[in-house]
Amino acid sequence: MEILAQPSEQLSAPFALGTFQAAGARDAFPGLVVGDRVLDLRQALPNAPADTLAVLAQWEETLGELHRLAADRSRPGQRLDGLRVHAPVQPRQIFQAGANYRQHVIDLEVAHRSPDDPRSPEQARAEIAAVMDRRAREDQPYVFIGLPSSITGPYDEVELPSWAAKPDWELELAVVIGRRTHRVKTDQALDYVAGYTIANDLTDRASVFRPDMPAIGTDWLRSKNAPGFTPLGPYLVPAEFAGDPGDLQVTLTLNGQTMQDESTKDMLFGVARLISYISQYAVLWPGDLLLTGSPAGNGLHWGRLLRDGDVMEGTITGLGTQRTRCVAPRQARGGAR
Secondary structure: OOOOOOOOOOOOOOOEEEEOOOOOOOEEEEEEEOOEEEEEHHOOOOOOOOOOOHHHHHHHHHHHHHHHHHHHOOOOOOEHHEEEEOOOEEEEEEEEOOOOEEEHHHHHHHOOOOOOOOHHHHHHHHHHHHHHHHHHHHHHOOOEEEEHHEEEOOOOEEOOOOOOOOOOEEEEEEEEEOOOEOOOHHHHHHHHHHEEEEEOEEEEEEOOOOOOOOOOOOOOOOOOOOOOOOOOOOOOEHHHHOOOOOOOEEEEEOEEEEEEEEEHHHEOOHHHHHHHHHOOOOEOOOEEEEEOOOOOOOOHOOOOOOOOEEEEEEEEEOEEEEEEEEEEOOOOOOOOO
């Protein structure tokens, strides 16, 4: 379902990028958000970029022009509240950091303990905390691959598949790459970041592990990549306006109740270490996404998983707010596919 209603709050950054569509228009367009107005970059930039990927492909050359356009008050643009907001970018690749928040991992490990585990919850928590501290000092990040087809807009409805027995939320800081990145050092890695946005990495907890093949371990294809399982946006905020990525507050509410409220300080591996690690084994391209992991406070921890009608609101310091409503499968609602 397409949702045209937009949030009333204005962006705190001087400008940001996004992907927008006017009511009744056939095509979406890359836009420069300045306050409550949006400038169509297909008309404003000399190379007439078709989408935000085209803007990011020449990010270093274009950033100065975006500054100039944002300062030019003679270009009024379109009203934000009259536009549909799509995901700010459609990446070619999505890299996802798993088990990257200390408290989140401790909570999950305790929740997934075997019924015959002789340790008390307190003993298990202390032992797992020690493992996490050692991992941050000595080990490497754990990164897997996501599918771009899972991405949806920041205000779109999220259809919960009928097969997803335990759908859960995971609000995360998402990094948007700004230039080709390969084998970079940690102290240089942030130079390759174009900006940041918000991602909700929905996960079906019941599908994470394969009961038929326990030796294989996690099954991220089934558990994380259903259509719409990665609400993204609303905007791509340039890195220079986003502040310290290692000190941002990640907050998710469910039907108005706060479930996640944690600082990115709790990450075991920060943005720079993650980018450097990934780039040793793969090439990252402009527009690629890096999801940095979920802080504590997921549904499994609360004993309350997603269901039809739930409304999630996710905010990260300086990056805006996304709002998504969960709905039952269309067949269950009597609609046609």
